[in-house]
Amino acid sequence: xxxxxxxxxxxVLSLTVANxxxxxxxxxxxxxxxxxxxxxxxxxxxxxxxxxxxxTIVTNGPPxxxxxxxxxxxxxxxxxxxxxxxxxxxxxxxxxxxxxxxGTGDHRIEALRLAEVFRAKVVDTTIESFIFEITGTTExxxxxxxxxxxxxxxxxxxxxxxxxxxxxxxx
Amino acid sequence: MADSQAVTQGNAGAGNRPKTTxxxxxxxxxxxxxxxxxxxxxVFGYPGGAVLPIYDALYAHPRIKHILVRHExxxxxxxxxxxxxxGKPGVVLVTSGPGATNAITGITDALMDSIPxxxxxxxxxxxxxxxxxxxxxxxxxxxxxxxxxxxxVKSPTKLAHVIHEAFHIATSGRPGPVxxxxxKDVQVATAPYARPEPIDHPSYxxxxxxxxxxxxxxxxxLMAAERPILYTGGGIINxxxxxxxxxxxxxxxxxxxxTSTLMGxxxxxxxxxxxxxxxxxxxxxxxxxxMNKADLILCLGARFDDRVTGRLDAFSPNSKKIHVDxxxxxxxxxxxxxxxxxxxxxxxxxxxxxxxxxRGYAKPDFSEWWARIDGWRARRSLDYVEGGEEIMPQRAIAxxxxxxxxxxxxITTEVGQxxxxxxxxxxxxxPNKWLTSGGLGTMGYGLPAAIGAQxxxxxxxxxxxxxDASIQMNIQELGTATQYRLPVKIFILNNEYMGMVRQWQExxxxxxxxxxxxxxxxxxxxLAEAYGWTAIRIESHADLASGIQRMIDTPGPVLxxxxxxxxxxxFPMIPSGAAHTDMLxxxxxxxxxxxxxxxxxx
Numbered sequence: 224x225x226x227x228x229x230x231x232x233x234x235v236l237s238l239t240v241a242n243x244x245x246x247x248x249x250x251x252x253x254x255x256x257x258x259x260x261x262x263x264x265x266x267x268x269x270x271x272x273x274x275x276x277x278x279t280i281v282t283n284g285p286p287x288x289x290x291x292x293x294x295x296x297x298x299x300x301x302x303x304x305x306x307x308x309x310x311x312x313x314x315x316x317x318x319x320x321x322x323x324x325x326g327t328g329d330h331r332i333e334a335l336r337l338a339e340v341f342r343a344k345v346v347d348t349t350i351e352s353f354i355f356e357i358t359g360t361t362e363x364x365x366x367x368x369x370x371x372x373x374x375x376x377x378x379x380x381x382x383x384x385x386x387x388x389x390x391x392x393x394x
Numbered sequence: 395m396a397d398s399q400a401v402t403q404g405n406a407g408a409g410n411r412p413k414t415t416x417x418x419x420x421x422x423x424x425x426x427x428x429x430x431x432x433x434x435x436x437v438f439g440y441p442g443g444a445v446l447p448i449y450d451a452l453y454a455h456p457r458i459k460h461i462l463v464r465h466e467x468x469x470x471x472x473x474x475x476x477x478x479x480x481g482k483p484g485v486v487l488v489t490s491g492p493g494a495t496n497a498i499t500g501i502t503d504a505l506m507d508s509i510p511x512x513x514x515x516x517x518x519x520x521x522x523x524x525x526x527x528x529x530x531x532x533x534x535x536x537x538x539x540x541x542x543x544x545x546x547v548k549s550p551t552k553l554a555h556v557i558h559e560a561f562h563i564a565t566s567g568r569p570g571p572v573x574x575x576x577x578k579d580v581q582v583a584t585a586p587y588a589r590p591e592p593i594d595h596p597s598y599x600x601x602x603x604x605x606x607x608x609x610x611x612x613x614x615x616l617m618a619a620e621r622p623i624l625y626t627g628g629g630i631i632n633x634x635x636x637x638x639x640x641x642x643x644x645x646x647x648x649x650x651x652x653t654s655t656l657m658g659x660x661x662x663x664x665x666x667x668x669x670x671x672x673x674x675x676x677x678x679x680x681x682x683x684x685m686n687k688a689d690l691i692l693c694l695g696a697r698f699d700d701r702v703t704g705r706l707d708a709f710s711p712n713s714k715k716i717h718v719d720x721x722x723x724x725x726x727x728x729x730x731x732x733x734x735x736x737x738x739x740x741x742x743x744x745x746x747x748x749x750x751x752x753r754g755y756a757k758p759d760f761s762e763w764w765a766r767i768d769g770w771r772a773r774r775s776l777d778y779v780e781g782g783e784e785i786m787p788q789r790a791i792a793x794x795x796x797x798x799x800x801x802x803x804x805i806t807t808e809v810g811q812x813x814x815x816x817x818x819x820x821x822x823x824x825p826n827k828w829l830t831s832g833g834l835g836t837m838g839y840g841l842p843a844a845i846g847a848q849x850x851x852x853x854x855x856x857x858x859x860x861x862d863a864s865i866q867m868n869i870q871e872l873g874t875a876t877q878y879r880l881p882v883k884i885f886i887l888n889n890e891y892m893g894m895v896r897q898w899q900e901x902x903x904x905x906x907x908x909x910x911x912x913x914x915x916x917x918x919x920x921l922a923e924a925y926g927w928t929a930i931r932i933e934s935h936a937d938l939a940s941g942i943q944r945m946i947d948t949p950g951p952v953l954x955x956x957x958x959x960x961x962x963x964x965f966p967m968i969p970s971g972a973a974h975t976d977m978l979x980x981x982x983x984x985x986x987x988x989x990x991x992x993x994x995x996x
Contacts, residue, residue, distance in 0.1 A: 252538055294727075295723045
């Protein structure tokens with residue numbers, strides 16, 4: 224007997240939730256309990272009174288599973304609203320990464336040149352290293368990191384994706 | 395993210411105080427006051443270090459009756475039995491650590507079967523949380539995924555609001571268990587108490603009334619159907635007795651056949667002409683074939699559970715499906731439906747009936763459909779062969795049903811063959827009379843559930859139909875029934891096996907009975923007598939009717955050890971991984987082996 228897997232789609236979900244103890248565990252735990260995937264998850268409070276947080280989750284799965292994920296998230300008591308940005312229309316998504324690259328001579332120059340092409344900022348430097356700050360889509364960051372890997376990548380830190388719907392209206 | 399509100403004893407959360415001055419009360423007193431305000435009459439619990447302040451507040455309490463169980467798991471099942479039979483939420487009070495972990499099985503059971511329940515757990519003092527203190531467990535962490543919602547209350551000023559909100563969440567929408575974890579210092583610290591305003595929750599707003607356009611579509615689909623079937627479930631029971639009345643009206647109006655899940659038995663009367671019996675793995679031939687051949691399934695408060703659908707790609711292939719459910723996540727989870735209707739099933743049925751009437755709906759002629767159903771009925775799938783010396787378990791249940799007809803009977807069960815036989819051969823005409831662990835399948839549910847049901851229904855004849863293995867899982871509750879003089883009856887179908895396990899071993903593993911024989915069974919009669927119960931043993935056909943009658947006529951708790959045929963199996967059966975049309979009707983159809991795909995399914 225073999226176990227078969229269905230075709231997956233990537234979706235970006237944007238949630239507003241009550242900013243209360245345990246909310247992150249509730250959401251992350253729902254994903255593990257039901258066998259769903261999390262590619263990235265970001266969270267921060269977004270209102271003046273710190274009562275509401277926005278959580279952005281990048282997940283993947285067959286369309287039916289994505290529908291289930293949304294329904295399961297929506298029925299958690301502290302969850303105000305769940306929007307599938309991928310479905311809801313044109314949206315902007317960004318991720319920030321800090322990328323540490325070490326090297327000297329040509330490698331060092333090439334790293335700087337590439338950083339310029341990707342509009343990455345130098346936020347720390349020594350004679351033998353840089354930390355670049357880069358923002359963009361997941362794909363752009365993946366590409367940049369891929370290039371740096373050939374030059375002298377030491378380590379990276381990524382925030383995960385945040386996103387908003389384009390245009391004047393809120394999500 | 396963290397809830398930064400810390401407890402300062404004697405001056406707890408001064409900033410949150412309402413402007414009107416109220417006498418300060420301890421957290422424990424506030425809890426009791428809330429329970430009284432919420433109409434709670436019975437609490438099932440077990441004391442321990444971290445709930446001593448609450449137990450002191452309950453000492454000789456004039457309004458709240460505390461039922462002392464013998465194990466915390468039983469407190470949760472008793473609360474479920476109370477809730478399921480009365481429609482009111484069940485309330486549990488247990489201590490920290492092992493008290494809370496023992497309660498988890500019953501909490502999960504209540505989640506799976508959508509039973510309204512509020513569980514109050516003691517916790518170590520706030521300054522000890524996270525230090526691995528004595529009897530400390532991360533109760534909110536442990537119960538996060540087996541509750542509808544849970545709380546850790548860190549200040550007595552928040553207690554009243556949390557308790558009222560917890561009851562609101564437990565009882566509204568799709569009901570379920572809610573845990574409130576209260577550290578010991580919060581029980582002792584004081585705060586003013588004022589009865590909270592009605593709950594207006596910012597994010598939790600279950601949809602009760604369905605979208606009228608969907609009602610219209612549902613009605614149009616129903617009017618166009620030639621072979622409809624009403625597939626009903628526990629949601630109708632949860633919606634309240636009114637929903638069962640509406641179901642009967644809807645069934646009467648349409649003339650459509652009615653089947654039900656295990657959890658929905660009694661919402662449509664088993665004596666009704668349109669009743670097909672239960673569907674699913676141990677459902678009737680006619681119910682499963684009608685589901686398979688229908689052109690419209692109207693699912694009312696059921697959730698297309700794997701025990702109901704059998705093999706998914708062969709489930710009712712030619713039907714349109716309407717799914718009425720209050721929980722959106724139930725829709726399209728297992729089976730893709732054509733029309734989801736989100737709302738309370740009672741409200742939806744009322745709207746559908748009103749719209750059918752408005753449209754001058756006349757009962758269609760389904761005689762062709764009924765003729766086919768009658769053909770399936772003629773297979774008499776619940777029949778069993780008798781004639782030997784031994785009492786057939788089905789016969790014992792049929793006789794129990796006959797002997798108790800006309801009485802106000804509530805049946806609880808454990809889990810296994812006896813549970814399925816009870817569902818097949820005990821017939822329910824009213825809701826809230828059948829209490830069983832459906833979703834989680836918890837052995838040991840029946841006796842404590844019977845205790846809870848008896849407390850909620852003092853005049854009812856409450857019988858736990860049990861198996862010899864299951865009953866031992868919460869056998870200690872014999873003492874609880876004795877203590878509170880509860881006249882519950884236990885009717886054990888004793889075949890000296892974990893019968894359902896043995897049945898599957900016969901079906902799938904060539905009868906290798908790995909660990910399914912109940913060795914070293916106690917003498918149930920002596921055991922019951924030791925707890926102060928009356929006990930009866932039935933060993934032959936000649937004793938069956940008289941034994942049952944003696945059980946009914948004897949006041950106080952009675953245990954019956956009914957020795958039944960050791961090797962009989964529960965048919966009909968859809969084996970795991972099979973379609974509705976591949977039912978096994980009798981033992982001659984059992985081959986003894988299955989492929990790996992089938993073996994991998996539960």
